Every structure is written in C-alpha cells, then in structure tokens.
Amino acid sequence: MxxxxxxxxxxxxxxxxxxxxxxxxxxxxxxxxxxxxxxxRRGTIARYGQPRGDILVGGTPVTGSRDTGEHLRYERTYTNGPMYAPVTGFASQVYGTTFLEHTEDGVLAGTDPLLSPFPMWKGVARDRNPGGDVLTTLHRGAQEAAYEGLTGRKGAVAAVEPSTGRILALVSAPSYDPSVLSGNGPAVARSWATLNRDQDKPMLNRAVRKTYPPGSTFKVVTAAAALDAGVVKKLDKRTDSEDPYTLPGTRTSLTNESEGCTDVPLRKAFEWSCNTVFAKLGVRVGVKRMAATAKAFGFNDADLRIPFSVAESTFDTKVDKAQLALSSIGQYNTRATPLQMAMVAAAVANGGQVRSPYLVERRTRAGGSTVATGGSRSVRQAMRPSTAALLKELMVDVVREGTGSNAWIPGATVGGKTGTAQHGLGNSGTPYAWFVSWAQGDLDLEPKVAVAVVVEDADPDRGDISGGGDAAPIARAVMKAVLKSPSDDRR
Known part of the structure; x- marks a missing residue:
C-alpha cells in the first residue's frame, strides 16, 4: 500500500x-x-483604461482625455485640433496613432520604461505607469500666426530657431480635427472615410511630408555654391550672363520674368531673381559641387526625424548640363519640403551652420519630473561663414528693395527670398508661391527665427504670382510673433 x-x-x-x-x-x-x-484584448483595455499623457505647447496641454465610461474607457481630445494636427497627429482606438502621438506613444501611454522608478522590475512585471507628458518646442504665437495666415488657403509653414534647430511652427492647410477619429463608434469610421476621400488631403502634413519644386528660393543654395567655389567672388561684379540663356546641348532658351538680367552682378540677379544668371552659375559650379552644397543644407537625406520622419528633399545628382541648369533654379527634379527650405534660411542666418531640427523639448513623468530631453543633434557647415555673411546681405536687399518688401518688420533686420515654382503638365498648373526668410530684432544678438512658406493656390490674377505677394505676409506675421515675445515665453 x-x-x-x-x-x-x-x-x-x-x-x-x-x-x-x-x-x-x-x-x-x-x-x-x-x-x-x-x-x-487585455492590452487594449489596459491601454485605454487610464488617461493618456499630454502634448504641451508653451507649457499648456493641447491634448486631453475624456472618460466615456465604456469598455475602452478614455478617448483622446484635442484643443485647437486643426491647428496642431500636423504636430500631434491623431490617437485613434480604431486607426492607431500618427506623428507625435505615434513616436511618443510609450511616454504618453505610460509604457516607456523611463517612466518607472524601477525600470528593471517594469520590464519583468509589464505594468503600466501613469502617462507622461511631451513638451514641444513650438512657439504658440508663431503657430497661431501661421495657421491664421493660411486660413482658406492650401499650403504649409515651417519655422525654426536658427541657432538651435528648435521647430517654432509647423502648419499644414487645409487641416482636420483629430478628435473625430478618437473613439470607436460608427461616426469614427464615417469621418475616416470622408477625410480620405477629400481631394484636398487634409490629413497630409504638407510641412514635412510633401515636397515641392522650390523655384527661386533654391537660388540661395546656388548662390552659396557659387560663392564657396569662387565662381563668383564679388557681389557687385558683372557676371557673364546672356539673356535669354540657351541651355547647354539644346536649342531651348531660358528667359526671365524681369528685364535687364544680361551680365548683371549677383546682387541684382538675386534681388530680381534672374533665372538666366543662376542657371548658368549652376552649370559653371558643376553637378558635383552643387550636389555637395545641397547635401550640406540637408537635401538627399532620407533619415531626417524630428522625431517623426520627414520626406526626403532631393537634388538630382545624375543630370546633364541642361538639367543641371534647371535644377539650379529650383526646377527639374529639385524638390523640397517647407521644413527643408526653413533650414536653408536658418543656415544663412546662423553663419552657414545647419542645426538639425527637432520638435520635442523634453519628456516628463505625470508628476512633472524630466525623464529625457531633446536638444540639437548634428551640426553641419553648409557654407563658409564669409559666404553666409554675403548671403545675408543679398537676402536683406530682397526685403529692403526687391520683391520681398511685404516681409519688412519695423525694428528688425529681415532677409528673404521670393520664389515662384512651376508645376503640372507643361507647367500648366497655378505656380506655387514661396517665401523663405529670417529675422533679427534690433536688440537681439542673433537671428531668432527662420521661416519657409509655400502657398499652393496663389492668386493667378496677380501680376506678381510670387512669394512676395502671397507668402511673404504670412512669413512676416510668424516672424513678428517670435520677435515680440520675451525669450522666457517662447517655449
């Protein structure tokens, strides 16, 4: 037994x-x-069983959480949702997350190990902390000015702080309210279908996810390459530039919108935006040096994150001389996001240095203690400091005496460059209106803001379909908002 x-x-x-x-x-x-x-569904239930952390602008939340009392308890809410949608993205119980809601999901949802006082135990227990907060670099006044300026228009605005790379404004129009995608009811599915059917693509982030031909604003890059290469040594020396200019190896003639571009000095060619001068300069610099300068400014970089991904701005490196001529005036295959062109203006303002742009200042626990900080990462020298000083002169002349006069701000030094970019089959589309600029208050030690504005639906009835008429006033409002703010209020 x-x-x-x-x-x-x-x-x-x-x-x-x-x-x-x-x-x-x-x-x-x-x-x-x-x-x-x-x-x-336990993970999903737990995910929506507590309030989500917030995304903050200037110390104030632009997101929130609403207690629905349902199985998936908390839904995301947004304050001024359409204005901040290109930054926040959406957090949907059905369609997932985008932009900061996506890249910062671990912090906002409370699953990031950094939020736990005992990270090792956190990994073993797989528990969930209260959601943390994400503080952005946005300047509230600049964001509001950009959004108001694009009201009723189609386009985008990007603004950065030249010395640091902080993104001060990021606006895309038309926009949408992310809150309509937050829940999981039938209305969410209807909103999703409506937004995706909309031919104006309101969910497309034009500031960082759409590339445009930059047109004459790219002449900033071409001028930098020509000055660095020694092709042009003095701003007021006459150039060897015919008008019209026959593209090398072709019978195609390139003309100008302005008269009197034959052999004009670089200063006047920049002020009057002479296509023939800059096309020939690009050919004389050569594709290798033009491509190297464009790359130093940030073109052909497929890995840029702010922290969400940015569409690659491109300068074609495999072109013949005729194509290089067109590329050098921002046409042919040259494409850029508004953020990239803001980086170009910022490089001029910052003595030739390009600071990598970033959107997150710091991440905090629910109690407010910082767990991680942002900060500028890489620094590139896009051009010699002496070249940047000359380009600052050229851009100031455009605002003082040229096509960028609508960007002038009393009590400040403003530099700018207008642009008109052809597009569509046979260039039949309404030209895109561009303006890139930077501004420094008379009492400031350095430029405080660099801006790029693109307007897709520029008024075709205007004699000057350029950034000077359509985009420069928007840039001016953004720059004024930054310059008038005390430094302590900018974040």
Whole structure:
C-alpha cells in the first residue's frame, strides 16, 4: 500500500512540475506571442483604461482625455485640433496613432520604461505607469500666426530657431480635427472615410511630408555654391550672363520674368531673381559641387526625424548640363519640403551652420519630473561663414528693395527670398508661391527665427504670382510673433 502511495505522490509531483514548466513557458517564453494575439484584448483595455499623457505647447496641454465610461474607457481630445494636427497627429482606438502621438506613444501611454522608478522590475512585471507628458518646442504665437495666415488657403509653414534647430511652427492647410477619429463608434469610421476621400488631403502634413519644386528660393543654395567655389567672388561684379540663356546641348532658351538680367552682378540677379544668371552659375559650379552644397543644407537625406520622419528633399545628382541648369533654379527634379527650405534660411542666418531640427523639448513623468530631453543633434557647415555673411546681405536687399518688401518688420533686420515654382503638365498648373526668410530684432544678438512658406493656390490674377505677394505676409506675421515675445515665453 505504501508503495502505491509513493508512486501516486511521485506522479503528482511530476504533474506539478509539468504544470509549472508549462506556466513558465506561457508566462515568459511565449508571453510576447500571446500579448500580440489579435484575440487578446487585455492590452487594449489596459491601454485605454487610464488617461493618456499630454502634448504641451508653451507649457499648456493641447491634448486631453475624456472618460466615456465604456469598455475602452478614455478617448483622446484635442484643443485647437486643426491647428496642431500636423504636430500631434491623431490617437485613434480604431486607426492607431500618427506623428507625435505615434513616436511618443510609450511616454504618453505610460509604457516607456523611463517612466518607472524601477525600470528593471517594469520590464519583468509589464505594468503600466501613469502617462507622461511631451513638451514641444513650438512657439504658440508663431503657430497661431501661421495657421491664421493660411486660413482658406492650401499650403504649409515651417519655422525654426536658427541657432538651435528648435521647430517654432509647423502648419499644414487645409487641416482636420483629430478628435473625430478618437473613439470607436460608427461616426469614427464615417469621418475616416470622408477625410480620405477629400481631394484636398487634409490629413497630409504638407510641412514635412510633401515636397515641392522650390523655384527661386533654391537660388540661395546656388548662390552659396557659387560663392564657396569662387565662381563668383564679388557681389557687385558683372557676371557673364546672356539673356535669354540657351541651355547647354539644346536649342531651348531660358528667359526671365524681369528685364535687364544680361551680365548683371549677383546682387541684382538675386534681388530680381534672374533665372538666366543662376542657371548658368549652376552649370559653371558643376553637378558635383552643387550636389555637395545641397547635401550640406540637408537635401538627399532620407533619415531626417524630428522625431517623426520627414520626406526626403532631393537634388538630382545624375543630370546633364541642361538639367543641371534647371535644377539650379529650383526646377527639374529639385524638390523640397517647407521644413527643408526653413533650414536653408536658418543656415544663412546662423553663419552657414545647419542645426538639425527637432520638435520635442523634453519628456516628463505625470508628476512633472524630466525623464529625457531633446536638444540639437548634428551640426553641419553648409557654407563658409564669409559666404553666409554675403548671403545675408543679398537676402536683406530682397526685403529692403526687391520683391520681398511685404516681409519688412519695423525694428528688425529681415532677409528673404521670393520664389515662384512651376508645376503640372507643361507647367500648366497655378505656380506655387514661396517665401523663405529670417529675422533679427534690433536688440537681439542673433537671428531668432527662420521661416519657409509655400502657398499652393496663389492668386493667378496677380501680376506678381510670387512669394512676395502671397507668402511673404504670412512669413512676416510668424516672424513678428517670435520677435515680440520675451525669450522666457517662447517655449
């Protein structure tokens, strides 16, 4: 009898060991598989079972959480949703997350190990902390000015602080309210379908996810390349530039919107935006040096993150001389995001240095303690400091005496460059109106803001379909908002 009891006890012990081993296999080895199983709703329930952390602008939340009392308890809310949508993106219970809601999801949802006082235990227990907050670099006044300036228009605005790379404004128009995608009811699906059917593409972030031909604003890059290469040594020396200019190897003639561009000095060619002068300068610089200068400004960089990805701005490196001529005036295959062109203006303002742009100042726990900071990352020298000083002169002349006069601000030094970019089949589309600029208050030690504005639906009835008429007033409003703010209020 005793022998049978021992056998039974031994068998029960084996069963217990097998049970524990299987439990360990499920809880540790295969935990990830079960967590990711589409039938497992515990993670989803937990995710929406507590308020989400907030995204802040100038210390004030532009997001929130609403208690619905339902199974998926908390839904995302947005303050001034359309104005901040290109920054926040959306957080939807059905369609996931985009932009900062996506890249900062770990902090906002409370799952990032940095939020736990005991990160090692956090990884083992897989618990969820209260959602943390994300503080952006946005300047509230600049964002509002950009959004108001684009009201009723189609286009985008990007503004950065030249010395640091902080993004001060990021606006895309038309926009949408992310809150209509927050829940999981039938209205959310209808809103999603409506937004995706809209031919104006309100969910497209034109500031960072759409590239445009930059037109004459790219002449800033061409001028930098020509000055650095020694092709042009003095701003007021006459150039060898015919008008019209026959593109090399072709019978195609390139003309100008302005008269009197034959052999004009670089200063006047920049002020009057002479296509023929800059096209020939690009050819004389050569594709290798033009491409190198464009790359130093940020073109052909597919890895830029702010922290969400930015569409690659491109300068074609495999072109013949005729194509290079057109590329050098911002046409052919040259494409740029508004953020990229803001970086170009910022490089001029910052002595030739390009600071990588960034959007997140710091991340904090729910109690306010900082767990991570942003800050500028890489620095590139796009041109010699002496070249940047000359380009500042040229851009100031455009505002003082040329096509950028609508950007002039009393009590400040403003530099700018207008642009008109042809597009469409046979250049039949309404030209895009561009303006890139920077501004420095008379009492400031350095330029405080660089801006790029593109307007897609420029007024075709105006004699000057250029950034001077359509885009410069928007840039002026953004720059004024930054310059008039005390430094302590800018974040």
């Amino acid at each position: 005793t022998r049978h009891i021992r056998h039974a006890a031994f068998f029960c012990a084996l069963l217990l060991i097998a049970l524990l081993a299987n439990a360990a296999r499920i809880q540790v080895i295969e935990a990830r598989t079960y967590d990711d199983n589409i039938a497992n």
